[in-house]
Amino acid sequence: MRFAYGEREVLRGIDLRVHRGQVVAIMGGSGCGKTTLLRLIGGQLRASAGTVEVDGRDVAKLSSAELYALRRQMGMLFQFGALFTDMSVFDNVAFPLREHTGLPSSMVRDLVLMKLQAVGLRGAARLRPGELSGGMARRVALARAVALDPMLILYDEPFAGLDPISLGIIGQLIRRLNDALGAATVMVTHDVHESLAIVDYIYFVSGGGIVAQGTPDEIRASSDPFVHQFVHAEADGPVPFHYPAPPIESLFGEAAA
Known part of the structure; x- marks a missing residue:
């Protein structure tokens, strides 16, 4: 699946599946397209290429009435609750x-x-x-x-801004409610350690594509440079700390001149 805002490509080559009963996390740096992915699943946006299917139905091909009916089977927790x-x-x-x-x-x-x-x-x-x-x-x-007992629950940064106690409670509730409903859960989050404790599978997104994936145990044991940098919150790695800029020496040279 691919998605672009005009000429600016946001997602490309995205291929992932979420089954009933699973809690799946989507992780990656800010601006990598995680929330855009949720909007594609919910039908707010339409893929530029490829398909987004929910319960076997291509979301982009649904009429307004069909999309409205499908959304009745989805639950959404917005960032900061809304x-x-x-x-x-x-x-x-x-x-x-x-x-x-x-x-x-x-x-x-x-x-x-x-x-x-x-x-x-x-x-x-x-x-x-x-x-x-x-x-x-x-x-x-x-x-x-979860008011309508949805088959699919989408979470956009459910842990953002919470203290450790509240964060732990929300994490336990996400897992418990998913299991009780037999739903499929897709959770966009930056919170690595809480997510590893409750999810079944993780996808890492960077540069518009999936760069790594695996179960919590596989992610913890991964030697992939991107996964290691993200899990251990390291400044140096595939994701650069500095935004591209000319060498600082050239700036001093200009000032001296």
Whole structure:
């Protein structure tokens, strides 16, 4: 699969699969196209070449009505949660149920409270997002993402900005909810160590393509220079620290002249 914004190629030669029951991480440096990949899966963008299939269907060939129906089977946790600030916790989680189903209010109420119970926040149902900590807000967003019992759950940087305790809780919830639903999970993240503890498989993206992949054990044991640099957060390696620039000596020479 390939994707480009006009003449600027972002992704090329991407070939990956995610099966039901799996939690798969997509890792790579900032700007390498990880979030773009999520948008392609969700049908917000269309591949320039190749196909993106969800449940055996080519997303790019779906009509608006078909894409809307497919999205009903997807859950999305946006970066930093993206809760509706003018709605209560309860109404945030109820939103996809009200939008996509014709369930009676009593059933919506029961389902919302069940989802909030699953993330430990049933008691916070009447609070507003502004009254929540960062970790609590992310858990509410997680409850909203799984409100419709999706077959596919997409996470965009679910650990960003969280303290170690909240980060660990969110990681455990992602794994537990995926297993309970029998869903497929695709998680874009920079958090190597938390991800290695909960995922089944990892793809590393760089330069628009997949440069390495493997199970957590294979990634830990990898001698691949890119994987080693990323896992160990090293400044020197295939990913350069310095943005391309002329030799600094030439700048001093210009100043002296």
